[in-house]
Amino acid sequence: MSMFVCDRKTVRDFLNEQLREDERLDFLLHLDDCPNCWETVYAATKATHPHFYKRAPKNAKFTDAELKKLEAGKDRKEEIFEVA
Numbered sequence: 344m345s346m347f348v349c350d351r352k353t354v355r356d357f358l359n360e361q362l363r364e365d366e367r368l369d370f371l372l373h374l375d376d377c378p379n380c381w382e383t384v385y386a387a388t389k390a391t392h393p394h395f396y397k398r399a400p401k402n403a404k405f406t407d408a409e410l411k412k413l414e415a416g417k418d419r420k421e422e423i424f425e426v427a
């Protein structure tokens with residue numbers, strides 16, 4: 344289906360999130376048909392599980408933005424409350 348051929352470097356780049364988007368999609372398609380690569384990715388993902396926790400700060404940034412919204416909303420709420 345895809346032109347992708349099993350390649351350990353590609354697997355490693357995928358795990359390090361260094362593939363271009365089109366390469367990544369090709370690889371994901373390949374994963375469906377290739378138990379070998381799937382097993383490699385699965386094992387590596389398990390081994391590097393802490394890596395996923397390192398992504399949490401990205402969510403924290405989003406939370407900061409949400410907090411600013413909440414603060415802005417809070418100010419308005421206080422204004423309304425004072426008027427009331």
Ligand SMILES: [Zn+2]
Nearest residue numbers: 349377379380
């Ligand atoms: Zn493969």
